[in-house]
Amino acid sequence: MLSKKQARAFFLIGTLVTFLVFIGLTVYSLSEGNDQTNKENLTAEVVRGKEIWESNNCMGCHTILGEGAYYAPELTKVIDRRGEGYIKAILMSPVPWQPNGRKMVAYGMTESEATDVISFFKWIGEIDLNGFERIVSPLAKDKINN
Secondary structure, three states: OOOHHHHHHHHHHHHHHHHHHHHHHHHHHHOHHHOOOOHHHOOHHHHHHHHHHHHOOHHHOOEEOOEEOOOOOEOOOHHHHHOHHHHHHHHHOOOOEOHHHOOEOOOOOOHHHHHHHHHHHHHHHOOOOOOOOOOOOHHHHHHHHO
């Protein structure tokens, strides 16, 4: 059993060590060599695509980078999965898109708006996700392989 003096010293030293580890990891995470944001590929088209994404409240149904709603598909790597032409056709469709019984609003975007949103999806798809884009669940893996 520790005395009061030893317990206090143990607490203070432990707190100091933990604080220093936290500061060290913070500095390491924010260093230039560890930047995973893909900001060097940020263009005006990507920014316009993000603005269109936000103004249409796409996150109300879709997720991107794990953020958003779960009603409609996750769109982080949608260009890799579906391709640009497919996505452009959906965005420019004058009628509601209805795969699997769920309706997507017919936004009827212009070609330039759809191209900007696709640029945004491409940019998002190139972000380093630290391996989180891999399928981890054995149930999901079986479903995709079949």
